[in-house]
Amino acid sequence: MSRLLSLVTLSAIAAASVVQHPLTDGSNSQALIKSKPLVSSEALEGHIKPKNLLRRAEKLFEIAELGAADYNHPTRVIGSAGHVGTLDYIYSTLAELDDYYTLSNQSFKAVVGNVFESRLVLGDKEPESTYPMSLTPPTKHKEPVFGPLVLVANRGCDPSDYPSDTKGGIAFIERGVCSFGDKSAAAGKAGAIAAVVYNSENGFLSGTLGEPSKYHVATFGLSRQDALPFVKELEAGKTIKSSAYIDSIVSKAPTTNIIAQTKGGDQDNCVMLGGHSDSVAEGPGINDDGTGSLTLLEIATHLVNYEVNNCVRFAWWAGEEEGLLGSDYYVSQLSEEENLKIRLFMDYDMLASPNFAYQVYDARNAVNPTGSEELRDLYTKYYEAHSQNYTYIPFDGRSDYDAFIKHGIPGGGIATGAEGVKTKEEAAKFGGTPGQWYDPCYHQICDTVDNLNFEAWEFNTKLVAHSVATYAVSFEGFPKRTGIKVATREEPSLYHGPKLVM
Structure with missing residues (x-):
């Protein structure tokens, strides 16, 4: 697909009416992958290589430079050529994966x-x-x-x-x-x-x-x-x-979520994960959230080598930086039946902060949909099994999990830190510099390839692969969805996306 053709195509998609996410019956899906081995954490993690992550990050920065004509610096903010190029890169990469996924573009108007x-x-x-x-x-x-x-x-x-x-x-x-x-x-x-x-x-x-x-x-x-x-x-x-x-x-400008769902696996029981495809206007966003969106793309590329028992649904959200617009829209369009097919949602936003801490959202069942705490524990057990320290951070509405947990879908995720200041205690646990932001280039023009900690990115990408493989094989021991009712929070969230709302 040529650059000109693909940019025009995605621009047309974004300007078109909303396309509902298709869920196929999967009647021919098992035949497509019946000769492949069942996915495992060890096998999927084995595909993760720093050189491949670097290659994708360098490509994404090239794409961000498309936004310089209108913004005088690289950016992938929604509405920019840099963001359209990002959507083109994600979609065209997935389209080449031997018909393993059902792809859809969900277009909507974003503020x-x-x-x-x-x-x-x-x-x-x-x-x-x-x-x-x-x-x-x-x-x-x-x-x-x-x-x-x-x-x-x-x-x-x-x-x-x-x-x-x-x-x-x-x-x-x-x-x-x-x-x-x-x-x-x-x-x-x-x-x-x-x-x-x-x-x-x-x-x-x-x-x-x-x-x-x-x-x-x-x-x-x-x-x-x-x-x-x-x-x-x-x-x-x-x-x-x-x-x-x-x-x-x-x-308001038209933009697009991209959804890729495996044709194999139980289509009524899906593990879903997402990252956002856009950056802020102020910079190229290679960590925020280039690392999350590229991690998903890298794992989706290698998952095609395996069979899955449960369907896996990847999502690249648009408009996260403007207030979780893409994920909000996606969940709002789900019927109750389609909502219940999502067994859990995993959010991956900023995985390679240079002054990183291994952060896990402190998602507890008492105030979130049941299953959120079990997902939290999967992450912590992985860190512990690999002799890595971790810390819990508030589950406060700052990223794309928010709409899911508000609609009864268990959620969670990991991160490496944004504008928060690393403490002396965290520096002792993770290294780095106390008194500085986890990401000193957060929402700035310097969020480039040089802003990435590849040690953290590689390790976290393997953890994401582990989370995908675990639930793609089985939901045994994971709470079943019984409805979309969610626990009531005592205090309203101060965030809806990366910026304060109250």
Whole structure:
């Protein structure tokens, strides 16, 4: 398939109506692979070679460079040529695998946004910790707007929290209780020309407004440290003349999930795994989530040498960086019958962070669909069996497992860390540098091939292969699906994707 033809083809697919995921009856599937041995962890892991992972990473960076024409640097953000090229690479690779998989493209419209310029001036100060919210609309006419800073009562979740002088002013709102999008919309309804949400705890505040609303106004995040002096002045009755400026776009663009399901195996009992095919606009995303999506592609390439007892379904999600859009859409389109065919979902996002820790999502049955804890234990037993340390991390909605567990499907996964800071204790367990991010290039232009730790990537890819082989052979001892009801969480998730939502 030529580059031009395949890019045009996938662009047309993405612009077309939604294609529902086909589940074949598999009547001829066993005949296709009857002469092959049954997959095993040892056999599938044996195919994993660092040189092959490197080759795929180098190819993905070449593809990311296609996005430079529009973004002035390599990127694979949805809507870019880099992302279309990524979809082309994944699909064309799978299409060459001897009819082992049923392939489908599930197209949908995704919200995309980009902030080109921004500036916030409060009084005579320009706070250093100012960040425009993701998916924020621009200021009026994409020009600076001017007005007084107005302190909003409580947390700005109720119309009564906004004083009458909010109209024509810049709303100053504390984080908490409701989402950033709700706060921005409430400020807009009250007549604010812009909004600033300041953190209720230490640290900078970078989040997303989520699904666009006609009431959203240009919205910034601000650290608590930078905000408190202004809060005190406002409480004392001081007028703080301010200005806000954001040049941004928010729109909807067609994009595509890619699904590959084995034709062999029990089609009513599927092990499913996924990674996201897109990057942020700011960089090429070779670790985030090039490593996860390429791990899936490498394993799918070698799985064709084996027979499976249970079907294996691979997914490459679009729009994860914009708020889990692809995985949310996929699960929302499943009937209850199709939902119940998925015995578990495994999420693989960022597997080669340079300052890595071996992280396992702390998925417990008490607050997640039954089976999530058993999957967690499979990962930990693998690390223990290979004399590797590991650590549990919150199962807090930051990646594509979220929609699955919210719809009753057991889930879990592993990672190697993003912007979190490695502790001294973790450095003693995993090596690396304490006090630095697990991935110092997280969501930045330097997330290139040079950003990858191949030791961690190779080991984790073998663990992913183990997880696939284990459940492709048998679900013995794994809880059966009996319905789509899920345990109720006591606290709402602060994340829906990589950015804070509240």
